[in-house]
Amino acid sequence: MHQYKNEFGSTLYPFVPGHEIIGRVKDTGSQVTKYKKGDVVGVGYFINSCGHCPNCKSHEEQFCDNGITPTQNGKLSDGSTTKGGYSSCIVVNENYALRIPDKLETARAAPLLCAGITTYSALRHNQVGTGHKIAILGLGGLGHMAVKFVVSFGADVSVLSSSPLKEESAKALGAHHFINTADQADLKAAIGSFDFIIDTVSTKHDCNVYLRLLKKDGTMIMLGVPPQNPQLAVGLLT
Template identity: 45%
Template sequence: MTAQTTSPTTTRNAPAGHVPAYAAPAASAPLERTTVPRRPVGEHDVLIDIKYAGICHSDIHQARDGWGEGIFPMVPGHEIAGVVAEVGPGVTKFRVGDRVGVGCMVDSCRTCDACRAGLEQYCVKGNVQTYNALDKSGEPTYGGYSRQIVVDEAFTLRIPDGLSLDVAAPLLCAGITTYSPLAHWNAGPGKKVAIVGLGGLGHMAVKIAHAMGAEVTVLSQTLRKKDDGLRLGADHYYATGDDATFEQLAGAFDLIVSTVSAPLPFDRYLGLLKTDGALVNVGAPEEPVSLNVFSLMLQRKTLAGSAIGGIAETQEMLDFCAAHGLGAEIELIGADRINEAYERILASDVRYRFVIDAATI
């Protein structure tokens, strides 16, 4: 059910407590400039001046109600990089001027087994998403397509000095979404890892898997991006539009990470795994998928899913990327090009992540 909320004001000069933002006023409506309320800085809050916000494919899914009814007006954006402008009196982790980031969630119950284990992304009661959600007070959350955001320090990340803020922003979703399954399924030396799709998620998966020491193969529909894939760290690149690929690579991989948001013929891809191999989905198709369970049973294979990472693991990912010089490949845009960027993402016309310069909002 769509939550009933007060529409953001459309005045250019934001009222007290409001900040400039870009919002979708209704499902599938073009995003437009507006203002949205931000809560006062509380005891453990940090106020962040947003410098850059990445555009994730999931922003499009949600702004267009692809995953179910959303909360409108909606300000997308969960790849946020900026600078601390103010801290609450109880804040101990950050100071004014610190470089920080915010990812896909801004709170959780903090008491369930998952939260206590540092797996806030799997909070039993449901974490609070950075946008298109209701916070613990029942107010809608608004995301990073805005000039400022207020976030609890416990869900704020430190961006290492070795990463520029613009290329770091997409790491808060694309980076952790791919790092987490690669780490969990032990990608590294001696492991053969395939990445399905070379897009916003896939290009970071290639970089990270390569830095972990795995032998990396890209599986893409065509060879159009082969040169990019090899430059980013892939050892091999195959076209899945060629049936011979599935014959040639049968039983080849320990781990396959699918980053695409379209349904896959899972039985074919499972055939590419070794015994005890795993196919992990981080892309989220809107449509149901089908599967013959014998594709799993006969070689004890695993079909799994993975959703971002916990706060500690996200910080680990940022530190890893800084240590290895891994930032996203970006196209920096002004906010007036957000709607154009959405259409280009759907047409696979970006290499590899759009990032909004928040100064243009």
């Protein structure tokens, strides 16, 4: 399969996103060994990669040097595009499908295929855990998963949001603290508080406001993708 590295801003229309998919295997190719017809599997953000570059060989296929084939908005060798989770079926390299255990409720498992692995991977890579003070910026899909993971890892968790109405939801997910970012007094009191900030916001926002909340040598993990690259105050990075 030809690999197509799709760049941000080059959406191939018509386009309906959908990349947290769980379904039953309808059929398999002659060389498939991992799955059989009827198996319940999940499909995440991509369905193939080159398989031979250094990143693919080190099991970091999401960083494929030659470009992954996305589950949706990916261009195939015949000129067609991948249609994602709202299509009637999708063809996937067996290495990019995941077996879903019978005991796992599919509706609850589906978010793990994108928001779940995005946050889990970043947290594990940075070795977040007991003794750390973590702030989660934003309580959408990524933020929701991040809170649940970090709480389970034993860290002290705060949710940062400009919407006071989200405090109840944040606490229900296990967050220990809530900081209203629209309240300047709350922000000032939190300066220099956190070892890590997980930024899940995908809309335009001033990252410098939140960099001030990190401790010395703290880490901001950017997981949201704003429409414009943030302007960072270099002095806050020293």
